[in-house]
Amino acid sequence: xxxxxxxxxxxxxxxxxxxxxxxxxxxxxxxxxxxxxxxxxxxxxxxxxxxxxxxxxxxxxxxxxxxxxxxxxxxxxxxxxxxxxxxxxxxxxxxxxxxxxxxxxxxxxxxxxxxxxxxxxxxxxxxxxxxxxxxxxxxxxxxxxxxxxxxxxxxxxxxxxxxxxxxxxxxxxxxxxxxxxxxxxxxxxxxxxxxxxxxxxxxxxxxxxxxxxxxxxxxxxxxxxxxxxxxxxxxxxxxxxxxxxxxxxxxxxxxxxxxxxxxxxxxxxxxxxxxxxxxxxxxxxxxxxxxxxxxxxxxxxxxxxxxxxxxxxxxxxxxxxxxxxxxxxxxxxxxxxxxxxxxxxxxxxxxxxxxxxxxxxxxxxxxxxxxxxxxxxxxxxxxxxxxxxxxxxxxxxxx
Amino acid sequence: xxxxxxxxxxxxxxxxxxxxxxxxxxxxxxxxxxxxxxxxxxxxxxxxxxxxxxxxxxxxxxxxxxxxxxxxxxxxxxxxxxxxxxxxxxxxxxxxxxxxxxxxxxxxxxxxxxxxxxxxxxxxxxxxxxxxxxxxxxxxxxxxxxxxxxxxxxxxxxxxxxxxxxxxxxxxxxxxxxxxxxxxxxxxxxxxxxxxxxxxxxxxxxxxxxxxxxxxxxxxxxxxxxxxxxxxxxxxxxxxxxxxxxxxxxxxxxxxxxxxxxxxxxxxxxxxxxxxxxxxxxxxxxxxxxxxxxxxxxxxxxxxxxxxxxxxxxxxxxxxxxxxxxxxxxxxxxxxxxxxxxxxxxxxxxxxxxxxxxxxxxxxxxxxxxxxxxxxxxxxxxxxxxxxxxxxxxxxxxxxxxxxxxxxxxxxxxxxxxxxxxxxxxxxxxxxxxxxxxxxxxxxxxxxxxxxxxxxxxxxxxxxxxxxxxxxxxxxxxxxxxxxxxxxxxxxxxxxxxxxxxxxxxxxxx
Ligand SMILES: Nc1ncnc2c1ncn2[C@@H]1O[C@H](COP(=O)(O)OP(=O)(O)OP(=O)(O)O)[C@@H](O)[C@H]1O
Ligand SMILES: [Mg+2]
Numbered sequence: 001x002x003x004x005x006x007x008x009x010x011x012x013x014x015x016x017x018x019x020x021x022x023x024x025x026x027x028x029x030x031x032x033x034x035x036x037x038x039x040x041x042x043x044x045x046x047x048x049x050x051x052x053x054x055x056x057x058x059x060x061x062x063x064x065x066x067x068x069x070x071x072x073x074x075x076x077x078x079x080x081x082x083x084x085x086x087x088x089x090x091x092x093x094x095x096x097x098x099x100x101x102x103x104x105x106x107x108x109x110x111x112x113x114x115x116x117x118x119x120x121x122x123x124x125x126x127x128x129x130x131x132x133x134x135x136x137x138x139x140x141x142x143x144x145x146x147x148x149x150x151x152x153x154x155x156x157x158x159x160x161x162x163x164x165x166x167x168x169x170x171x172x173x174x175x176x177x178x179x180x181x182x183x184x185x186x187x188x189x190x191x192x193x194x195x196x197x198x199x200x201x202x203x204x205x206x207x208x209x210x211x212x213x214x215x216x217x218x219x220x221x222x223x224x225x226x227x228x229x230x231x232x233x234x235x236x237x238x239x240x241x242x243x244x245x246x247x248x249x250x251x252x253x254x255x256x257x258x259x260x261x262x263x264x265x266x267x268x269x270x271x272x273x274x275x276x277x278x279x280x281x282x283x284x285x286x287x288x289x290x291x292x293x294x295x296x297x298x299x300x301x302x303x304x305x306x307x308x309x310x311x312x313x314x315x316x317x318x319x320x321x322x323x324x325x326x327x328x329x330x331x332x333x334x335x336x337x338x339x340x341x342x343x344x345x346x347x348x349x350x351x352x353x354x355x356x357x358x359x360x361x362x363x364x365x366x367x368x369x370x371x372x373x374x375x376x377x378x379x380x381x382x383x384x385x386x387x388x389x390x391x392x393x394x395x396x397x398x399x
Numbered sequence: 400x401x402x403x404x405x406x407x408x409x410x411x412x413x414x415x416x417x418x419x420x421x422x423x424x425x426x427x428x429x430x431x432x433x434x435x436x437x438x439x440x441x442x443x444x445x446x447x448x449x450x451x452x453x454x455x456x457x458x459x460x461x462x463x464x465x466x467x468x469x470x471x472x473x474x475x476x477x478x479x480x481x482x483x484x485x486x487x488x489x490x491x492x493x494x495x496x497x498x499x500x501x502x503x504x505x506x507x508x509x510x511x512x513x514x515x516x517x518x519x520x521x522x523x524x525x526x527x528x529x530x531x532x533x534x535x536x537x538x539x540x541x542x543x544x545x546x547x548x549x550x551x552x553x554x555x556x557x558x559x560x561x562x563x564x565x566x567x568x569x570x571x572x573x574x575x576x577x578x579x580x581x582x583x584x585x586x587x588x589x590x591x592x593x594x595x596x597x598x599x600x601x602x603x604x605x606x607x608x609x610x611x612x613x614x615x616x617x618x619x620x621x622x623x624x625x626x627x628x629x630x631x632x633x634x635x636x637x638x639x640x641x642x643x644x645x646x647x648x649x650x651x652x653x654x655x656x657x658x659x660x661x662x663x664x665x666x667x668x669x670x671x672x673x674x675x676x677x678x679x680x681x682x683x684x685x686x687x688x689x690x691x692x693x694x695x696x697x698x699x700x701x702x703x704x705x706x707x708x709x710x711x712x713x714x715x716x717x718x719x720x721x722x723x724x725x726x727x728x729x730x731x732x733x734x735x736x737x738x739x740x741x742x743x744x745x746x747x748x749x750x751x752x753x754x755x756x757x758x759x760x761x762x763x764x765x766x767x768x769x770x771x772x773x774x775x776x777x778x779x780x781x782x783x784x785x786x787x788x789x790x791x792x793x794x795x796x797x798x799x800x801x802x803x804x805x806x807x808x809x810x811x812x813x814x815x816x817x818x819x820x821x822x823x824x825x826x827x828x829x830x831x832x833x834x835x836x837x838x839x840x841x842x843x844x845x846x847x848x849x850x851x852x853x854x855x856x857x858x859x860x861x862x863x864x865x866x867x868x869x870x871x872x873x874x875x876x877x878x879x880x881x882x883x884x885x886x887x888x889x890x891x892x893x894x895x896x897x898x899x900x901x902x903x904x905x906x907x908x909x
Binding site: 022267268269278282285286287288346 | 414709710712732733734736737738743745750751752753754755756757761765766768769772775776777779780783819
């Protein structure tokens with residue numbers, strides 16, 4: 001064995017194509033999102049990226065993205081949760097019954113509902129973590145149970161409408177603190193700040209990695225990637241600013257995404273979850289309390305499903321027995337499109353979010369084009385399959 | 400003699416690593432050809448190239464088998480020519496019977512319906528050939544590793560093998576099981592089967608090999624014909640590591656300090672069968688700076704003892720006490736045991752020691768994440784620094800600590816596991832078969848690390864099936880049989896014979 005210098009200036013071109021080939025999955029995902037957006041932008045005659053539609057995209061997909069955060073963690077930990085759609089529907093129903101039928105104040109309902117979600121997650125996680133019952137089975141049961149309980153709670157009827165204060169959860173917008181209104185300067189400023197923060201943190205990480213000789217991406221790729229991401233952020237912020245500004249859900253979603261990305265990538269808890277999914281026995285013998293950790297991933301999932309349920313109910317302004325039906329499939333698909341592995345231990349928050357956007361843009365674009373729900377399902381299914389095949393193919397080639 | 404195989408100028412590169420650099424190998428028909436070299440030298444890779452695991456086109460060079468140029472695109476192609484490889488990791492299905500495993504993918508069937516009588520008949524014939532007396536319907540799961548190896552060989556024989564490749568077949572076997580396997584190889588040679596064997600056990604290599612090819616750093620160093628010249632182990636070692644290695648065990652100041660670890664009346668029952676006692680009333684101690692060996696045959700319960708001590712990771716109904724420096728130690732959970740100063744390097748590094756898909760640095764810090772984090776946030780610069788320092792100190796061969804562990808050779812993986820546990824700064828380190836599958840040079844390095852730890856006043860408990868290693872390293876040896884300690888020998892009184900006689904006596908009286 002001899003070591004080949006990997007980051008010397010002389011072999012920059014070879015190093016770059018080599019690097020891209022090894023990280024095809026990560027960049028491919030971003031490319032796929034851009035390509036899909038470009039495609040729909042063209043075939044919908046520019047409707048896709050109109051400010052109204054971008055706003056709609058966020059409103060429509062926020063609950064999927066929020067649940068994808070929790071689902072990624074569950075899947076990285078080596079499990080799966082099929083119950084999230086039903087739990088989301090159930091919590092929506094619970095909130096409607098409390099607020100509309102029982103006149104409980106909104107400020108009390110929201111924490112109670114989140115707590116209920118956590119308890120549901122705990123109830124399922126208990127059997128999975130401590131009794132070693134496969135998560136597929138426990139959550140399949142949960143899916144049926146909570147679908148039934150929503151029906152029972154709502155007595156088969158839709159319950160609504162909600163008071164204004166509750167609707168703000170989903171359809172409200174952050175007011176322009178600079179008082180201009182249109183363009184909404186707050187939205188612009190937040191977009192620009194986020195872009196700056198991403199570039200700054202990227203630079204810091206790069207410096208650190210090169211100091212410790214951990215092979216890093218070639219400079220050109222680094223610049224291109226950051227240009228695309230920060231450009232996209234500023235672009236979206238600009239578009240939003242010419243409409244009604246930042247939707248509240250976008251803020252919730254953005255903050256949660258940052259928190260979860262940080263937790264998974266930079267904290268000991270995050271690291272332990274990857275270890276748990278990567279090799280449970282080894283993790284256990286390294287002193288990680290694997291049962292408790294598995295349990296907590298489900299509690300977390302329950303809370304996020306509850307939040308998604310509240311947001312969804314607020315957007316529709318009513319709770320229906322059908323709410324959340326089959327949503328778990330979209331959430332799970334987003335996580336797998338985002339590069340997570342079925343066997344656990346692999347996957348990233350950013351990937352799951354991008355995966356969710358890919359699904360969202362396709363849903364939205366195809367609806368604008370007037371493609372029937374039948375074809376939409378077929379196309380989404382094929383995209384999921386293609387993404388996973390691409391994954392497997394890539395892995396084999398690396399050997 | 401006629402050549403059955405010629406590999407010419409093979410070069411194979413992985414991202415960042417040149418695993419093989421212009422290697423040539425010639426194997427004569429009907430011989431046993433040994434392939435030796437340090438960990439990471441490229442032995443397994445060369446055999447993967449030969450058998451089509453690394454498909455034609457993914458490497459440079461030519462392979463000629465039986466005078467024909469080959470271009471395998473997968474393992475199926477090489478098997479159809481009679482080249483059968485038995486990998487370092489066994490590939491049997493545990494919950495199927497011996498007969499089902501033997502003919503897996505190659506079933507004796509008529510119109511898709513399995514002909515069981517025929518299958519069983521042929522299985523019996525094959526088992527007789529390899530000298531395994533087990534009914535064909537036995538589940539593979541219930542066989543020991545040694546017998547599983549024999550099943551693998553029987554499976555190879557069922558495919559009209561012409562060239563049999565064995566990658567470290569005896570690494571996990573006891574001495575007597577190894578003997579059986581080597582005898583079988585010699586017998587097969589008599590029947591005209593050519594074989595290539597990879598091994599780190601040089602005495603075995605000398606015993607069976609007609610030709611020995613030595614690989615170092617991805618290149619062929621020398622080829623020795625054992626019939627033309629006497630080949631000593633020293634000669635092989637010199638070519639392997641590129642320098643003379645005059646002793647196998649580094650010198651050490653033996654000194655036993657204060658009492659460090661005391662285990663008393665330790666009892667453990669089987670995790671599933673409540674009534675089966677696995678560990679019987681064991682008491683022992685380790686002093687500061689002492690290396691204590693635990694000898695015993697396979698199945699004596701050594702691993703079970705270690706695992707039960709380490710956070711009750713094995714068994715149920717555990718009773719007894721552990722104390723460190725006179726103070727009672729809580730070992731009821733792994734994190735408590737680690738916190739109390741114990742570390743346990745597992746026997747099975749792939750299943751229990753490593754997260755194969757993760758990088759080296761993430762593996763090294765896993766058992767002591769607190770060491771590189773503050774209030775739950777990992778300092779990744781610090782983590783990289785720690786990993787880098789272990790890479791240097793332990794001489795882990797890799798282009799970068801960001802490399803995934805699965806891509807390392809066996810010996811380097813073992814060094815990663817050791818680094819991981821050293822980073823927890825243990826008081827007492829339990830090593831379970833620490834040098835399994837490791838080359839002589841790396842063994843020496845690991846022994847040196849053990850000595851260094853003991854010089855620092857730490858205690859080391861070493862479990863090993865290699866008697867010479869136990870005798871060479873330990874200050875004191877406990878002999879274990881059927882779940883209990885049957886004797887204790889000091890370094891000066893210990894010998895292979897004394898250990899065996901203690902075990903045999905116990906068997907006769909018990
Ligand atoms: N898939 C892979 N990707 C990257 N590097 C690899 C891969 N497989 C092997 N290597 C590297 O190639 C070199 C040779 O490895 P190989 O497994 O052939 O060694 P070996 O001689 O069999 O060692 P051991 O005695 O420890 O089994 C090592 O440095 C290893 O890290
Ligand atoms: Mg090998």
